[in-house]
Amino acid sequence: MRISVIGCGYLGAVHAASMAKLGHDVVAVDVDPGKIERLAAGEAPFFEPGLPEILTEALASGRIRFTTDMAEVADATVHFLAVGTPQGPTGAADLTYVDAAVASLVPHLSADAYVVGKSTVPVGTAARLAGEVEAAVPGATLVWNPEFLREGFAVQDTISPDRLVYGVPAGEQGERATAVLDEVYASALAEGTPRLVVDLPTAELVKVSANAFLATKISFINAMAEIAEVVGADVTALADAIGHDARIGRKFLNAGLGFGGGCLPKDIRAFQARASELGVPDSLAFLADVDAINLRRRDHVVTLAQELLGGDVAGKRVAVLGLAFKPNSDDVRDSPSLDIAGRLEGLGAHVAAYDPEAVVTARRVRPELDYTETAADALRGAELVLVLTEWNEFRELDASEVAGLVASPVVVDGRNCLDRDAWTAAGFTYRGMGR
Numbered sequence: 001m002r003i004s005v006i007g008c009g010y011l012g013a014v015h016a017a018s019m020a021k022l023g024h025d026v027v028a029v030d031v032d033p034g035k036i037e038r039l040a041a042g043e044a045p046f047f048e049p050g051l052p053e054i055l056t057e058a059l060a061s062g063r064i065r066f067t068t069d070m071a072e073v074a075d076a077t078v079h080f081l082a083v084g085t086p087q088g089p090t091g092a093a094d095l096t097y098v099d100a101a102v103a104s105l106v107p108h109l110s111a112d113a114y115v116v117g118k119s120t121v122p123v124g125t126a127a128r129l130a131g132e133v134e135a136a137v138p139g140a141t142l143v144w145n146p147e148f149l150r151e152g153f154a155v156q157d158t159i160s161p162d163r164l165v166y167g168v169p170a171g172e173q174g175e176r177a178t179a180v181l182d183e184v185y186a187s188a189l190a191e192g193t194p195r196l197v198v199d200l201p202t203a204e205l206v207k208v209s210a211n212a213f214l215a216t217k218i219s220f221i222n223a224m225a226e227i228a229e230v231v232g233a234d235v236t237a238l239a240d241a242i243g244h245d246a247r248i249g250r251k252f253l254n255a256g257l258g259f260g261g262g263c264l265p266k267d268i269r270a271f272q273a274r275a276s277e278l279g280v281p282d283s284l285a286f287l288a289d290v291d292a293i294n295l296r297r298r299d300h301v302v303t304l305a306q307e308l309l310g311g312d313v314a315g316k317r318v319a320v321l322g323l324a325f326k327p328n329s330d331d332v333r334d335s336p337s338l339d340i341a342g343r344l345e346g347l348g349a350h351v352a353a354y355d356p357e358a359v360v361t362a363r364r365v366r367p368e369l370d371y372t373e374t375a376a377d378a379l380r381g382a383e384l385v386l387v388l389t390e391w392n393e394f395r396e397l398d399a400s401e402v403a404g405l406v407a408s409p410v411v412v413d414g415r416n417c418l419d420r421d422a423w424t425a426a427g428f429t430y431r432g433m434g435r
């Protein structure tokens with residue numbers, strides 16, 4: 001199939017390369033010439049396992065090309081919209097990029113074209129865009145096909161997703177759109193991937209409600225961590241025990257610093273803003289608590305650091321291990337780790353920060369921190385160690401070697417990822433999250 005992908009950010013770049021991997025002919029467009037140049041040279045603009053390999057393969061086979069010229073999409077039948085919907089000043093999603101992408105795409109659409117939205121948008125956006133597209137190009141169809149990829153597993157999640165959701169118009173137009181998407185995703189369907197065909201607003205809601213649920217699950221366990229801290233219980237054992245109930249499940253019950261990244265925080269805020277616009281603010285009022293519990297985890301670690309350093313962090317050397325919002329990523333968007341590192345530096349601490357992949361991206365946001373090349377460099381002379389992203393490299397640290405590097409053996413395990421007994425045996429004062 002001839003496919004275009006509009007927007008080469010996280011979602012678009014992975015989607016474009018994955019579509020080529022599946023054998024489709026792909027043209028990928030972005031307004032940023034620097035990004036297009038890098039992608040055309042086979043360079044992934046961010047760290048994502050597996051992406052460089054499929055990108056190189058797609059370029060070598062000639063099944064993908066990158067351009068800034070929207071006119072080059074004209075011969076594609078399926079056009080995926082994969083531009084960003086960042087958080088606007090009020091919390092509501094900013095649709096500037098979606099609207100601009102549609103406006104520049106429309107003049108190049110053929111009468112049998114399908115515009116397939118992938119971006120996360122406020123419910124109601126797809127119906128509005130469908131009206132615009134169909135008015136401008138009679139015969140063209142707009143559908144919504146939300147994306148559920150996780151950073152770090154983005155290629156795998158695109159090629160073999162948990163489920164496919166198609167939001168399509170009613171009647172024969174919807175049936176034709178379903179058949180076209182079935183062709184796009186033929187390999188996933190052949191593997192038995194469940195496919196749900198729904199209307200446009202349901203498709204938009206599936207995406208935001210899935211993210212709202214995941215955020216709620218994380219904040220639920222972090223609320224339990226707050227209680228566990230007061231009574232001396234262990235939230236990890238609690239999560240294991242309740243997670244055995246198949247109705248609850250153990251996944252996304254890891255207490256720690258809470259959620260960050262480019263999706264969950266902004267999506268729960270945009271969803272609340274949309275509910276208010278729709279006149280049902282009470283329905284999602286609980287998400288304000290989900291957000292507040294999440295942000296309290298960061299305050300908690302800053303307070304804990306102050307307490308462990310005798311009440312004041314000023315002039316103290318603090319080693320921060322982990323800056324990315326989660327492991328196997330160089331993404332620091334709304335990263336709890338980087339937020340905490342920046343706040344400690346702001347309170348006068350000398351923060352020596354290390355991350356296996358995210359130093360370059362972190363430096364752009366917080367140039368004031370002292371970034372090190374290795375974990376050992378950050379640890380040397382530290383009066384407090386904060387492990388804030390659960391990279392395997394940190395799980396595997398030898399606690400007695402670390403004890404030999406630091407000035408004072410005190411560790412905060414912000415992700416409950418260290419072997420508490422090993423660190424305690426090595427002489428560390430160990431503080432986890434809710435345990």
Ligand code: UDX
Pocket residue numbers: 147148149150151152211214218251252253254255256257258259260261262263264325326
């Ligand atoms: C998320 C959704 O998982 C994905 O389906 C959607 O398409 C985009 O948003 P992502 O942002 O890549 O994906 O990260 P995810 O793995 O969901 O983690 C989000 C945040 O929650 C991270 O900061 C992570 O550290 C945190 N988290 C996750 C916890 O604090 N505890 C957990 O148990 C799980």
